[in-house]
Amino acid sequence: MLYGVLAAGLLALGGCSPSSVDEPAGADSSCRVAFRLGGAAGNASSRMAAGESATGGELQTNLEKQVKSLQAVIFTDADPSGDTEDNEKDKFFRTVKIDLGGENTPVIDDLSFSTGDEGDYLVIFVANVDEEKDPALAAALAGLEKGKTTVGDFKKLEVSQLPETKPGMLMASGFIRFRSSLIDAVDLGTVYLRRIMSRIDIINMAEGVMVTRAVLHNRTVKSLLCNDETLEVNPTYIEKPAEKSYGGLNLAGSMDDPKKYEAEIYSYEQLADKTQGIYQPSLDIYYTKQADAGKEFMHTVKLEVPESEEEGAPLVPIGLKRNNAYLIYIRTDAGDIRFTIKVEDWVEGETFTVTDEELNEGAFGIPTAPGTVTGSWNNKDETLEI
Numbered sequence: 001m002l003y004g005v006l007a008a009g010l011l012a013l014g015g016c017s018p019s020s021v022d023e024p025a026g027a028d029s030s031c032r033v034a035f036r037l038g039g040a041a042g043n044a045s046s047r048m049a050a051g052e053s054a055t056g057g058e059l060q061t062n063l064e065k066q067v068k069s070l071q072a073v074i075f076t077d078a079d080p081s082g083d084t085e086d087n088e089k090d091k092f093f094r095t096v097k098i099d100l101g102g103e104n105t106p107v108i109d110d111l112s113f114s115t116g117d118e119g120d121y122l123v124i125f126v127a128n129v130d131e132e133k134d135p136a137l138a139a140a141l142a143g144l145e146k147g148k149t150t151v152g153d154f155k156k157l158e159v160s161q162l163p164e165t166k167p168g169m170l171m172a173s174g175f176i177r178f179r180s181s182l183i184d185a186v187d188l189g190t191v192y193l194r195r196i197m198s199r200i201d202i203i204n205m206a207e208g209v210m211v212t213r214a215v216l217h218n219r220t221v222k223s224l225l226c227n228d229e230t231l232e233v234n235p236t237y238i239e240k241p242a243e244k245s246y247g248g249l250n251l252a253g254s255m256d257d258p259k260k261y262e263a264e265i266y267s268y269e270q271l272a273d274k275t276q277g278i279y280q281p282s283l284d285i286y287y288t289k290q291a292d293a294g295k296e297f298m299h300t301v302k303l304e305v306p307e308s309e310e311e312g313a314p315l316v317p318i319g320l321k322r323n324n325a326y327l328i329y330i331r332t333d334a335g336d337i338r339f340t341i342k343v344e345d346w347v348e349g350e351t352f353t354v355t356d357e358e359l360n361e362g363a364f365g366i367p368t369a370p371g372t373v374t375g376s377w378n379n380k381d382e383t384l385e386i
Contacts, residue, residue, distance in 0.1 A: 039192030059349035066167035070098040077120040087152030115180040127171040134161035155226040163197035163266040194323040200265040205331040206253035208290040215284040223268035231271035233279040271319030
């Protein structure tokens with residue numbers, strides 16, 4: 001839980017309007033709350049270049065960071081001294097559309113809104129709700145009822161726009177507690193947004209190996225807007241058919257200049273436990289080898305970790321989590337092709353760099369990665385004649 005900090009500057013004295021209109025507040029409105037955007041929207045602006053390149057060594061790209069619209073969804077805080085929001089007692093108060101300043105103004109700095117009344121509140125920010133791509137979510141947010149809709153009701157709202165929608169990826173903050181004042185402006189500081197989907201990249205470092213295509217199984221194309229509980233599988237969220245193909249990759253392997261398939265494969269979060277194994281997400285990677293002309297190989301990458309630290313412990317699945325990037329590295333080791341995985345925070349993660357020494361030390365191998373890679377067919381790749 002984040003807490004707003006009272007700013008030193010004073011607002012003009014005057015009463016606050018109890019209006020619940022959701023348009024941006026005027027420049028002279030009282031009961032003002034100031035903030036800036038960070039996290040998934042860091043360094044983003046509405047005029048950022050249209051390309052997919054990352055900037056400043058970041059893993060996230062320009063299109064992934066763009067904020068096209070932003071809403072502050074405000075709830076009354078029934079217990080300001082509590083540790084977290086109350087799903088049943090905290091009730092909806094109003095929604096404010098944030099004025100992003102137009103196309104010429106970066107959206108991360110000097111943002112504000114007015115609560116319309118003093119008191120104890122919770123606010124959650126939601127970015128890039130698209131009335132055309134997800135009319136159901138837009139209608140649900142517009143239909144929140146003052147004094148009736150609870151935080152728990154809000155957390156059950158569903159998202160159905162495709163996870164790869166760019167620019168305009170759905171983002172949300174956590175709930176932030178603050179007290180609105182007639183006298184002092186409230187400064188929330190930096191509000192950190194998170195994308196609610198996951199990203200999977202393929203990096204080919206294996207000399208003599210050409211990655212040709214990939215197939216993602218059990219991709220989820222719907223999600224909850226908020227998820228503060230254990231990740232679960234909702235079969236209705238899985239794309240039909242349950243396979244998403246990505247062709248024409250043509251990633252030539254190289255240690256010096258590894259080719260990447262990045263910012264293309266997306267899925268909403270999910271976790272399949274041992275009783276839901278048929279829903280576990282996995283990625284089939286198809287490739288050819290110079291040494292075996294005329295043959296195509298396929299390896300299945302699964303997100304699994306040992307159940308315990310004991311040697312030989314069975315592997316159990318881990319979840320595709322929102323705002324995480326799953327980086328799959330392909331390399332050769334003594335003539336064998338190895339598939340390893342690294343899980344990065346999509347915001348904090350840096351672009352790919354690696355040295356031979358790091359590989360030898362296992363920096364990108366199973367011992368240090370949050371997830372391991374297992375192959376299908378008794379851990380052997382399937383060979384396909386082409």
